[in-house]
Amino acid sequence: MIKIEKRNDVPMALYFFTPFIAIILTILGGGIIFYILGFNPIEALKFYFITPISNLYGFSELLLKATPLCLIAIGLSFCFKSNNWNIGAEGQLTFGAIVGGGVALLFYNQEGFYILPLVITAGAIGGMFFALIPAILKTYFNTNEILVSLMLVYVSKLLLDYLVVGPWSNPEGFNFPETRQFSDSSRMPLLFEGLRIHAGIFLALAAVMLSWFILYKTYLGFQIKVSGLSLKTAKYAGFKGKTMILVVFMISGACAGLAGVGEITGPIGQLHRMISPDYGFTAIIVAFLGRLNPFGIIFASLVVALTYLGAETAQIFLQIPKYTGQVFQGMILFFLLASDYLLFFKVKILNLKKNELRH
Amino acid sequence: MYKNFFRYLISAIFLLGFSVNSNADFKVGFVYVGPTGDHGWTFQHHEGRNAVEAAGIKTTFVESVPEGADAERVIRQLAQSGHDLIFTTSFGYMDPTNKVAKDFPNVKFEHATGYKREHSNVSTYSARFYEGRTLLGHIAGKMTKTNTIGYIASFPIPEVIRGINAMTLAAQKVNPNIKTKIVWVFTWYDPGKEAEAAQALIDQGADVIMQHTDSTAPVQTAEKAGVWSFGQASDMQRFAPKSILTSIIDDWAPYYVERAIAARDGTWNQQDTWHGLKEGMVAMGPYNSAMGADLVKEVEQLQKDLASGKVHSFTGPIYDQKGNILVAEGKVADDGMLAGMSVYVKGVEGDIPK
Numbered sequence: 001m002i003k004i005e006k007r008n009d010v011p012m013a014l015y016f017f018t019p020f021i022a023i024i025l026t027i028l029g030g031g032i033i034f035y036i037l038g039f040n041p042i043e044a045l046k047f048y049f050i051t052p053i054s055n056l057y058g059f060s061e062l063l064l065k066a067t068p069l070c071l072i073a074i075g076l077s078f079c080f081k082s083n084n085w086n087i088g089a090e091g092q093l094t095f096g097a098i099v100g101g102g103v104a105l106l107f108y109n110q111e112g113f114y115i116l117p118l119v120i121t122a123g124a125i126g127g128m129f130f131a132l133i134p135a136i137l138k139t140y141f142n143t144n145e146i147l148v149s150l151m152l153v154y155v156s157k158l159l160l161d162y163l164v165v166g167p168w169s170n171p172e173g174f175n176f177p178e179t180r181q182f183s184d185s186s187r188m189p190l191l192f193e194g195l196r197i198h199a200g201i202f203l204a205l206a207a208v209m210l211s212w213f214i215l216y217k218t219y220l221g222f223q224i225k226v227s228g229l230s231l232k233t234a235k236y237a238g239f240k241g242k243t244m245i246l247v248v249f250m251i252s253g254a255c256a257g258l259a260g261v262g263e264i265t266g267p268i269g270q271l272h273r274m275i276s277p278d279y280g281f282t283a284i285i286v287a288f289l290g291r292l293n294p295f296g297i298i299f300a301s302l303v304v305a306l307t308y309l310g311a312e313t314a315q316i317f318l319q320i321p322k323y324t325g326q327v328f329q330g331m332i333l334f335f336l337l338a339s340d341y342l343l344f345f346k347v348k349i350l351n352l353k354k355n356e357l358r359h
Numbered sequence: 360m361y362k363n364f365f366r367y368l369i370s371a372i373f374l375l376g377f378s379v380n381s382n383a384d385f386k387v388g389f390v391y392v393g394p395t396g397d398h399g400w401t402f403q404h405h406e407g408r409n410a411v412e413a414a415g416i417k418t419t420f421v422e423s424v425p426e427g428a429d430a431e432r433v434i435r436q437l438a439q440s441g442h443d444l445i446f447t448t449s450f451g452y453m454d455p456t457n458k459v460a461k462d463f464p465n466v467k468f469e470h471a472t473g474y475k476r477e478h479s480n481v482s483t484y485s486a487r488f489y490e491g492r493t494l495l496g497h498i499a500g501k502m503t504k505t506n507t508i509g510y511i512a513s514f515p516i517p518e519v520i521r522g523i524n525a526m527t528l529a530a531q532k533v534n535p536n537i538k539t540k541i542v543w544v545f546t547w548y549d550p551g552k553e554a555e556a557a558q559a560l561i562d563q564g565a566d567v568i569m570q571h572t573d574s575t576a577p578v579q580t581a582e583k584a585g586v587w588s589f590g591q592a593s594d595m596q597r598f599a600p601k602s603i604l605t606s607i608i609d610d611w612a613p614y615y616v617e618r619a620i621a622a623r624d625g626t627w628n629q630q631d632t633w634h635g636l637k638e639g640m641v642a643m644g645p646y647n648s649a650m651g652a653d654l655v656k657e658v659e660q661l662q663k664d665l666a667s668g669k670v671h672s673f674t675g676p677i678y679d680q681k682g683n684i685l686v687a688e689g690k691v692a693d694d695g696m697l698a699g700m701s702v703y704v705k706g707v708e709g710d711i712p713k
Contacts, residue, residue: 057435057439061432064428161545165514165515165545165712166712166713174474174516174517174699174701175514175515175516175517175701175711176450176514176516177514177545194462196431196432263427263428266428267427267428267431268427268428269454272426272427272451274425274426274427274451275427276427277425277427277429308429309432312421312424312429312432312433312436313436315420315421315422316388316419316421316433316436316437316440317419317440319419319420321422322421322422322423322424323423
């Protein structure tokens with residue numbers, strides 16, 4: 001007979017160590033999959049995890065890919081820590097990009113140092129506003145924020161579709177579904193000539209620092225953590241739950257909006273229908289792999305970004321299907337959840353003895 | 360100091376890319392927008408790649424590359440890893456292709472369906488799909504009982520509008536009463552949406568359905584509803600054997616093989632290619648016997664005439680929806696007009712979305 005019991009003494013060190021176990025298991029699992037597919041697992045894993053970052057360009061691409069993931073995951077950590085399940089970061093990213101992109105298009109033929117800050121601020125406000133919708137509906141109408149935030153993803157994507165096909169499409173672009181190119185003044189400055197890594201990475205780093213400060217050094221952070229551990233305790237302690245819910249959603253939305261604006265003013269340079277390969281959803285994996293800890297999230301965003309790059313390199317060099325990238329991301333989450341389960345619960349195999357049955 | 364160091368490193372990386380290129384080991388790279396198993400657009404490009412392989416040239420492909428920030432990295436990686444010729448097979452790769460081409464002057468780039476050739480190592484190519492549409496229009500005009508043809512359109516770009524117009528003109532020629540109803544789905548590949556659009560058109564009385572989208576959903580919907588349909592991009596007969604009258608097939612293979620050999624032998628030149636039935640870049644699938652032997656014969660003759668240039672899809676007089684003349688009697692539309700086509704001809708219902 002199998003009995004599952006809650007562990008009372010979970011060592012914190014182990015709690016932060018399990019993500020590494022999950023990654024190691026993912027790499028092993030990946031090796032097995034490659035072997036079954038008929039590839040040399042060592043060679044495949046090398047192309048997957050080492051080749052993409054074996055030169056400066058690759059390293060810059062890794063940071064470029066990790067930046068939006070890190071930003072969004074930082075925002076999500078505020079929501080998740082306080083038991084608010086914001087699943088719609090992708091929508092907030094899209095809406096932030098729409099608002100920021102709209103401002104950039106207003107200034108499409110102008111130059112000026114003030115344009116980029118305006119565009120970035122507009123993007124953050126856009127994301128914030130879009131995250132407020134599920135937050136307000138949750139606090140005042142008791143709706144389920146998971147459903148509302150998820151459905152709003154489609155709303156924002158369809159709105160973007162409409163804008164780039166219709167009113168915002170490039171008048172000189174033969175009706176192709178894309179806007180004009182933004183002017184150089186609305187583009188993120190590149191950090192190094194010839195590489196695509198841009199100033200947006202500083203936004204992500206600032207978000208990491210700021211979130212660490214808020215979560216661990218302020219009263220708001222304390223409220224968030226207590227609410228996450230026990231809503232009843234939070235109420236008993238007299239925390240104003242509604243304000244906190246609104247604030248965490250706003251922080252989360254602003255981060256996602258910044259990520260969106262970073263993409264369109266960074267590597268893309270215009271609005272079109274494919275501004276994000278589902279960063280908003282992948283960032284959920286990043287947030288949990290990083291244990292909702294600001295510094296953990298930096299690490300996790302790099303790992304997950306590498307699965308994207310690795311999938312491309314592995315296909316170029318070995319013609320391994322690109323979808324293995326998603327398999328890897330899935331495996332990371334799976335192994336993380338599995339090891340969490342074993343961390344918090346123990347599985348006991350009991351001998352069936354007569355006196356135990358009498359209990 | 361640091362800046363110089365990085366410059367040095369970057370140029371070293373680029374040089375590394377070039378030195379691999381000078382190797383006798385000639386390789387061709389392909390970037391696909393969809394999965395190779397889409398049975399439409401990407402599937403046909405993949406068939407073209409297979410033909411290049413069969414010609415004894417090494418190839419690599421990357422599938423499902425989003426048309427956003429990722430495209431540039433993939434194209435650059437292909438260029439860096441020793442590919443000498445790179446085909447980027449979707450419109451959205453236009454700017455990334457030109458950007459990478461600038462940094463790799465020794466690598467040749469071929470961009471499908473675009474119009475930007477900013478560097479001498481970038482060529483563009485596309486097919487005169489509208490010639491196939493003319494054949495579909497002729498068949499549809501003869502086969503329809505309700506005089507209503509349903510058309511599922513993706514985006515209001517010249518290529519799509521050209522197809523709608525070519526089809527409508529040909530159908531009017533054999534059946535002056537036909538109407539073309541259009542549903543815009545604003546996607547190239549979304550089986551759910553395409554199926555809904557097909558059903559909506561059938562509900563509005565269309566008994567012939569065609570589409571300028573990539574999935575097999577419209578022909579399958581037509582098969583279920585018992586109306587006629589046409590395959591798009593690839594021979595889709597096996598997905599709707601009763602309903603499909605024929606398919607427009609994009610045959611990229613001859614072009615890909617020719618360009619790959621030219622690049623290998625050093626005879627590759629920049630060009631803007633627009634091939635049709637004549638060169639075989641547009642081909643037709645088998646004709647359904649339900650059309651009857653006479654109609655098949657007629658259509659086969661028309662196909663020959665389009666290929667030889669005896670008949671042109673856009674021969675005047677052609678009027679727009681308001682009745683203004685677009686192409687005068689006895690004239691044919693030139694390529695410039697075709698490339699920028701942005702109005703419907705008379706007989707098409709509705710407005711172009713703006």
